[in-house]
Amino acid sequence: MDEAVECCIWGCLSLVDLLDLLHPGRKRSPYLVIATVLSLVPWLxxxxxxxxxxxxxxxxxxxxAQNLGSAMADVVVDAMIAEAVRFDRASFAGDLQSISWFSMALGGICGSLLGGYAxxxxxxDVIFLLFCVLPCIQLLSCCFVDENSLNSKVSQEDSIVTDSHMNTLDEDIPLTKKSHSNTRRRKKGKKNPKGRSVNSRNSRTSKKEDSLVSKWFHSLKEAIYDLCRAFRQPMIWRPMSWFFLAHxxxxxxxxxxxxxxxxxxxxxxxxxGTAKVVGWMGLMLGTFVYNRFLKYMTxxxxxxxxxIALAFLSLLQIVVVSRKNIAFGISDKIMVLFGSALADGVNQFKFMPFLILSGQLCPPGIEGTLFALFMSINNLGSTLGSFLGAGLASVLNIDSGSFDNLLLGIIIRSLCNFIPVAFLFLIPKEATGSST
Structure with missing residues (x-):
């Protein structure tokens, strides 16, 4: 049930991406506010x-609803980073992603420690109310988000051009025709001034509604067309297919x-909870190592x-499940702690390229929306991987009371880590973690 709900959440986020394209001149701060409110209200x-x-x-x-708010905020923030990389800080793509993940890891450490104490x-009931504090801080931070929407500037320029064009057309009308039309308007206005004003107001309202609906329909049509055109490009769908297959x-x-x-x-x-903290530390270490030493590697x-490292790290879980560590005098806690930290660190080597490559592949104009859609596809693949794991556990008769075949399941998962390696030809050959 949890996996099905999560799958629906990430499917809905793709619709949020399209809604973002329906308002090309709007900023992303309102989406952050909506996401924060969705995270706050359920805890309260x-x-x-x-x-x-x-x-x-x-x-x-x-x-x-709370998970939807958290996921929506995650996607919006990543989309804003993608836009910042495209317009302002293209040469610091890896650095911006590293700062983002360092911040998230630091927040995860604080959250895990707070959760363990609580x-x-x-x-x-006090725990739920305590969880309300964090979304409140996030809601306050939305006030400090400074974003400059290029599309809003374009729309303002278009409106100025339109107004000047209308004024020019009005000036081109001959003076005699204008005077005759004004005289006719005055005569008609004298006959029924109230009816005239009501009818004109109603006509203006109906025209506004029609123009708004047609504008939204046209924006939706263009948004779908732009996304389809972008995904038809091999340089976009091939890497995204690999990351989806990897899940x-x-x-x-x-x-x-x-x-x-x-x-x-x-x-x-x-x-x-302590193991989770160690895992967050491993994520921070993995982010640092990637940005410091692996940034220019293909x-x-x-x-x-x-x-390959993830496949060999599964050996640690094989040792724990088979209880071989006890024979060597190594406690289960040490194995779990080191396994969690190493796995999270190595997984970051896999996820950082996805973030940076996605930011590089997004075409100008739809960076945020396409990047958010990439994130939704990636998380949808992760959810389907959970379904696959549940199916494997069901086939092997592994449940909360029977772990006889868990060792076989871990071995199968370790071997499956080599499957995505066979499809690495989908990744651009010369692509690196740096945009320069």
């Missing part, structure tokens, strides 16, 4: 209403492994090394 409702916390359906709806010392060909067994760590290894929730080589 769950903190104040105890009956909703006991209802499965109400809880699912509220948490879905679970151990606070009531559930759907590798089954995600993280949920099953979580149950194994809690049910078999008897690891406490507080320790798993993406094909980086992605190939990342998948």
């Amino acid at each position: 409702v769950l903190g104040l209403n105890s009956s909703l916390r006991d209802s499965t359906w109400h809880l699912m709806v509220l948490l879905t 679970l151990s010392n606070l009531r559930i 759907i060909t590798i089954p995600d067994l993280s949920t099953v492994i979580f149950y194994f760590e809690t049910e078999v290894l008897k690891l406490e929730a507080s320790f798993l 993406l094909r080589k980086i992605l190939m090394c990342a998948h």
